[in-house]
């Protein structure tokens with residue numbers, strides 16, 4: 081067990097691609113850290129550098145306080161679970177799990193004891209004499225995990241270990257991974273694409289984009305206080321709504337009406353070089369059917385009318401899609417997010433608004449509905465830098481804060 | 483209905499298969515038949531020998547020439563195959579796994595060697611080997627065989643290595659293996675079918691070579707079977723050696739058949755299944 085420190089770690093491939101840029105990250109002993117980001121953002125490269133499978137171009141990597149830049153993977157005492165599982169097809173499950181122990185030259189009895197124990201934890205005991213070809217996807221996945229845990233390494237690295245499983249199995253294995261990590265208390269770095277995994281599994285989440293770290297923090301903090309447009313759009317499902325907002329006479333003109341802003345924000349956007357156009361972000365759950373709001377709450381927000389497109393009733397609440405007029409919000413980050421999610425899944429920047437209203441709402445498709453939204457919960461972003469202007473000392477304060 | 487068509491289809495395919503097999507085997511069977519005929523009935527044109535005899539076989543094994551040549555052939559072909567496969571495996575592994583400077587050049591040169599007309603190399607090789615004292619020795623044949631077998635070995639093997647998921651090697655390294663251990667304990671067992679296929683191809687190439695064997699040998703010391711066959715005479719000058727040649731031809735195909743059968747059982751497909759998902 082050990083802590084892992086990345087100190088300005090970069091990776092430049094021979095063809096000139098800079099896959100990872102100045103990543104600073106301190107992973108505490110026993111911590112479960114998730115690396116998440118769109119495809120090609122350098123997650124696997126970062127993991128491979130920690131593993132020793134890729135050279136580090138610059139910067140320093142320390143495991144348990146020791147610089148390990150030039151150490152071979154075998155000398156770092158780290159286990160890795162691959163997306164493809166990478167089981168040795170010519171060996172049985174038992175031999176697969178015993179392989180790292182045999183390489184470590186342990187004696188037979190110890191090897192058998194350790195393999196049996198790991199197999200019991202992962203419920204693999206009846207399968208020990210099978211070859212990987214005769215296992216199901218979930219079983220293979222567990223063998224891959226078994227091979228990692230048998231030798232009690234300093235840390236686990238996992239590169240999208242669950243992405244090859246079907247949805248149901250993925251949920252099951254997610255709890256297995258989580259329980260295992262808690263039980264063993266081993267430092268774990270886990271790469272994923274899936275933001276549900278990111279939100280549910282880790283102690284802390286690292287969001288990467290284009291080789292650089294965007295924000296590091298506990299899942300809830302990233303959700304509530306995104307530092308920039310990219311983090312805001314990446315975390316959350318359905319994603320945050322983004323609207324174009326023009327600054328004029330101390331107010332914001334948006335498709336939802338004119339939004340008043342507080343003093344602190346006004347000071348920020350009245351500077352000479354301040355942007356005249358902003359992007360307003362608001363999450364689906366911060367809308368509510370105007371009929372269901374009490375007076376107290378109503379004062380903290382604003383209301384608007386819009387035609388209802390689609391109503392999806394989820395039982396506990398309703399996802400309601402509205403069409404709103406007005407200019408689309410545009411920023412490089414938003415295009416990137418849309419490309420990664422597939423345009424269909426990322427409605428954030430379109431002219432359609434996703435809201436989550438309570439189940440009691442009598443909203444119907446086709447009608448015009450009056451909707452309230454919470455001004456304390458809106459975020460304002462500078463489209464050129466992506467920075468969240470509503471963030472004050474790391475906390476999002478909404479539009480009205482003084 | 484359905485069963486009827488499948489039976490008919492089966493019959494049609496069966497017939498086609500028989501035709502192909504017979505077409506391919508007739509010359510071989512003919513030689514086998516000749517090898518069992520007596521000198522008198524050799525030219526009777528009958529496929530089935532009227533009088534069976536094993537005299538031809540006795541003759542070839544009585545003459546020291548043939549037995550020596552057989553030993554030379556087996557020794558030279560086995561050694562050349564072993565070296566070519568080991569070297570080829572290392573080269574192919576590097577080519578399929580690494581991006582090193584000069585990789586294209588290496589592949590290009592080996593292609594060039596494979597395409598180079600061997601006949602134009604015979605005289606220079608003859609001169610070189612005489613100068614170096616390699617002429618009419620085992621190494622004198624083994625060396626050119628390796629040279630010409632290597633491109634073949636590298637090509638077949640790199641195709642096999644490319645099929646093995648790279649993740650397996652990474653996994654082995656993470657599990658604590660050195661580069662060498664990862665190759666020996668994980669990659670090589672999976673590449674075994676490729677190694678055996680290559681070994682068969684190289685062995686057949688060495689075994690069948692006539693051009694180098696006749697030009698670079700002069701005595702029984704290193705003469706291989708294909709050459710020895712061409713030097714066959716009968717018991718006396720007047721005797722027709724055809725029967726003996728046929729017997730020898732039958733005998734020399736036996737090691738190849740054994741070699742292929744022995745290795746073929748190891749060429750089981752699907753060795754890598756279950757390694758990675760997808």
Ligand SMILES: Nc1ncnc2c1ncn2[C@@H]1O[C@H](COP(=O)(O)OP(=O)(O)OP(=O)(O)O)[C@@H](O)[C@H]1O
Nearest residue numbers: 093095097099118119120121122123124125126273
């Ligand atoms: N060997 C290489 N040579 C050059 N560029 C590379 C190499 N390997 C990866 N890259 C590039 O580095 C970047 C980061 O790749 P990486 O595999 O780390 O992405 P990732 O975040 O793991 O993506 P995914 O979610 O798709 O697995 C990509 O742009 C990729 O094209």
Ligand SMILES: [Mg+2]
Nearest residue numbers: 123124125239
């Ligand atoms: Mg990846």
